[in-house]
Amino acid sequence: MVISKKNVVTMKRSYSCSMPGVWSAVAHNQGAVVIYHSPQACGHVTHTMDLGNHYRSLARREMNFQQYTAPLITSGLKEEHSIFGGTEQLRHCIDYVVERYKPEYIVIASSCVAGVIGDDVKAVAAAAQEMWHIPILSVESHGFLNEYYTGYYQAGLILIERFMQKQELQKNTVTLLGDLGGPQGIDVQEIKQLLKFFDLHVHCQFTGYASLEEIQKVSASSLCVLLGGRAQSHVGTDSLAADLKTKFAIPFFDVPCPTGWQETKNWLSKMGRFLGRDDEALVAINQQEEKLQQALLQYSPKLRNKKVVLCIGRPLLYFQPAWALELLIHAGVNLTGILLLKGLTEGQQEDMRKELKKYTTVPIWHEQEEVKVLEMAELTVTTHELSDHIRRQLFLPVIPPVGVGGLIGLLCKLARLAGRSKQRGGIVYG
Numbered sequence: 001m002v003i004s005k006k007n008v009v010t011m012k013r014s015y016s017c018s019m020p021g022v023w024s025a026v027a028h029n030q031g032a033v034v035i036y037h038s039p040q041a042c043g044h045v046t047h048t049m050d051l052g053n054h055y056r057s058l059a060r061r062e063m064n065f066q067q068y069t070a071p072l073i074t075s076g077l078k079e080e081h082s083i084f085g086g087t088e089q090l091r092h093c094i095d096y097v098v099e100r101y102k103p104e105y106i107v108i109a110s111s112c113v114a115g116v117i118g119d120d121v122k123a124v125a126a127a128a129q130e131m132w133h134i135p136i137l138s139v140e141s142h143g144f145l146n147e148y149y150t151g152y153y154q155a156g157l158i159l160i161e162r163f164m165q166k167q168e169l170q171k172n173t174v175t176l177l178g179d180l181g182g183p184q185g186i187d188v189q190e191i192k193q194l195l196k197f198f199d200l201h202v203h204c205q206f207t208g209y210a211s212l213e214e215i216q217k218v219s220a221s222s223l224c225v226l227l228g229g230r231a232q233s234h235v236g237t238d239s240l241a242a243d244l245k246t247k248f249a250i251p252f253f254d255v256p257c258p259t260g261w262q263e264t265k266n267w268l269s270k271m272g273r274f275l276g277r278d279d280e281a282l283v284a285i286n287q288q289e290e291k292l293q294q295a296l297l298q299y300s301p302k303l304r305n306k307k308v309v310l311c312i313g314r315p316l317l318y319f320q321p322a323w324a325l326e327l328l329i330h331a332g333v334n335l336t337g338i339l340l341l342k343g344l345t346e347g348q349q350e351d352m353r354k355e356l357k358k359y360t361t362v363p364i365w366h367e368q369e370e371v372k373v374l375e376m377a378e379l380t381v382t383t384h385e386l387s388d389h390i391r392r393q394l395f396l397p398v399i400p401p402v403g404v405g406g407l408i409g410l411l412c413k414l415a416r417l418a419g420r421s422k423q424r425g426g427i428v429y430g
Contacts, residue, residue: 016144016147016148017042017045017143017144017147017148017151018109018141018142018143018144018146018147018148018150018151018154019036019038019042019045019046019109019111019141019143019151020045020046020148020151021141021147021148021149021150021151021152021153021155021236022034022107022109022139022141022151022152022154022155023036023046023070023072023109024148024151024152024179024208025107025151025152025155025156025159025207025208025236026070026107026155026159026207026208027069027070027208028067028068028069028070028182028208028209029068029070029207029208029209029210029211029212029215030068030104030210030211030212031103031104031105031211031212032070032103032104032105032106032107033070033071033073033097033101033103033105033106033107034070034071034072034073034106034107034108034109035073035074035075035090035093035094035097035106035107035108035109036072036073036074036075036108036109036111037074037075037077037086037090037093037108037109037110037111037114037119037121038074038075038077038109038110038111038113038114038143039074039076039077039078039111039113040074040076042074042111042143043072043074046072047072067182067184071097071101073093073096073097074093075089075090075093076089076093077089077111077113077114081113081117082113082116082117085117085118085119086113086114086117086119087119087120087121087123087124090108090119090121090124091124091127091128094106094108094124094125094128094132094136095128098128098132098134103134104134104135104212105134105135105136105137105212106125106134106135106136106137107137107139107155107158108121108125108136108137108138108139109139109141109143109151109155110138110139110140110141110142110143111142111143112142112143112144113143114142114143115140115142115143121138121140122138122140124138125137125138135162135163137155137158137159137162138158139151139154139155139158140154141154141155149236152207152236153236153239153240155207156206156207156236156240157239157240157243159206159207159215160218160240160243160244160247163212163215163216164215164216164218164219164247164248165216165219166219166247166248167219167220167248168220169220169221169222169248169249169250170220170221170222171222172199172200172201172222173200173201173203173220173221173222173223174195174200174201174202174203174221174222174223174224174225175202175203175204175205175206175218175221175223175224175225175244175250176188176191176202176204176205176206176224176225176227177206177207177224177225177226177227177237177240177241177252178205178226178227178228178237179208179209179227179228180227180228180257180399180402182205182208182209183202183205183209186401186402186405186406186409187227187257187399187401187402187403187406188205188227189405190401190402190403190404190405190406191225191227191257191402191403193403193405194258194264194267194268194271194284194403195225197268197280197281197283197284197287198271198272198275198277198280198281198284199280200223203217203221204217204218204221206218206240207240218244219244219247219248219250221250222250222251223250223251223252223253224241224244224245224250224251224252224253225252225253226238226241226252226253226254226255227257228256228257238254241254253270253271253274255267255270255271257402257403258402258403259323259400259401259402259403259406260322260323260326260327260400260406260407261288261289261292261326261330261404261407262326263323264288264403264404264407265285265288265289268281268284268285268288269281269285272284288403288404291404291405291408292330292404292407292408295408295411295412296330296332296411298415299331299411299412299414299415300330300331300332302415302418302419303331303332303333303411303414303415303418304332304333305332305333305334306331306333306334306378306379306418307333307334307336307376307377307378307379308328308333308334308335308336308377308378308379308380308381309335309336309337309338309339309373309374309377309379309380309381310324310325310328310335310337310338310339310381310382311338311339311341311367311374311380311381311382311383311384311386312338312339312340312341312344312352312382312383313340313341313343313344313382313383313384314344314383314384314398315344315345315348315351315352316348316351316352316355318398319383319396319398320355321352321355321356321359322358322359323400324381324396325356325359325360326407327381327407327410327411327414328381330407330411331411331414331415333379335360335362336362336363336373336376336377337362337363337364337365337373338356338360338362338363338364338365339365339366339367339373339374340352340353340364340365340366340367341367341383341384342366342367343384349366374386378392378418379392379393379394379414379417379418380392380393380394381393381394381396381414382394382395382396383395383396385427391422391425391426392417392418392420392422392425392426393417393425393426393427393428394410394413394414394417394427394428394430395427395428395429395430396430397429397430401430409430410430413428413430414428416428
């Protein structure tokens with residue numbers, strides 16, 4: 001008798017490499033260089049992640065070619081170093097980096113290999129710092145022995161400890177904590193516009209988009225605003241905000257970045273209450289609503305009553321459907337059905353069905369049950385690229401766009417897609 005068993009893995013935390021988290025924490029800091037004390041192959045993990053971000057930016061025409069990117073160097077640990085140690089290899093690597101790049105500071109991320117063989121990376125960094133007279137920071141997160149957000153947090157914490165001192169807070173200055181595409185990205189620009197309603201001005205985005213001078217000024221901020229706020233992407237920034245409050249008495253606004261109109265209105269209301277500026281919040285809400293209504297006048301006629309199918313292949317952990325449904329309501333389309341793609345497990349399908357029924361009564365199918373619904377659709381809004389014969393697809397981003405500006409951007413793309421002929425079709429990346 002053969003027993004057939006299916007393994008089910010329940011993840012209560014993420015399992016990943018901490019070194020890309022260290023790199024992300026200083027990825028675009030002017031003057032920084034990152035060293036992985038690791039085999040060369042470890043640099044491939046970060047390269048792959050960065051390449052994905054690069055393609056995403058190109059697809060959405062958001063590439064910023066002027067943005068500084070910190071060089072990433074691996075010390076090149078090899079098999080013999082697992083026996084004899086790799087500290088000498090790291091010393092040579094640091095010397096090379098200082099002479100080649102002339103950095104303002106160096107951040108070293110230790111790999112799991114370095115952790116297992118017991119290399120004293122802190123001692124090597126301290127000696128090199130004394131020799132070269134530049135800050136050399138060691139983050140002992142040890143690769144796969146920890147996780148991505150551990151590396152991000154530990155690197156940010158070291159930047160705080162080494163470069164920040166308590167100083168007088170400057171009125172109406174804000175530090176943004178987190179990534180969200182960087183200072184030139186459309187999402188961060190949207191947040192900056194919302195903050196201007198309260199006479200708040202962003203002078204730094206910490207940790208990964210700040211010069212050494214800007215990092216030193218973070219402790220003078222009168223407020224920190226967290227970027228992100230959903231699932232595990234929030235772990236590192238939330239911890240850094242708490243550390244900044246403890247060390248420098250900087251309050252922080254910890255509300256998820258707004259997606260769509262309702263969340264934008266709630267975000268502005270909460271910011272008004274947080275600052276004691278309810279009148280400014282009301283003005284901001286009215287202006288944002290007017291901005292949205294003007295966009296609807298332009299785009300809704302092109303979309304009204306178009307037959308649309310929403311295809312979902314991401315689980316609830318990565319995709320909350322409320323913002324996508326709000327987009328389609330504003331567009332005035334005829335949502336004829338929702339299709340759950342076969343990549344979802346039975347449990348994930350059931351969870352998604354329960355969530356969807358909170359917001360809509362349209363029919364919900366599984367891909368294997370009813371595919372003909374796609375053939376009747378004039379437009380498809382989807383979390384995954386579908387086969388070529390499914391024409392005119394709007395590909396929903398993994399990270400929803402921020403604010404009314406983000407909502408209008410998607411409406412514009414959906415209207416542009418609706419204007420294409422069925423023969424041309426194609427995919428527009430939201």
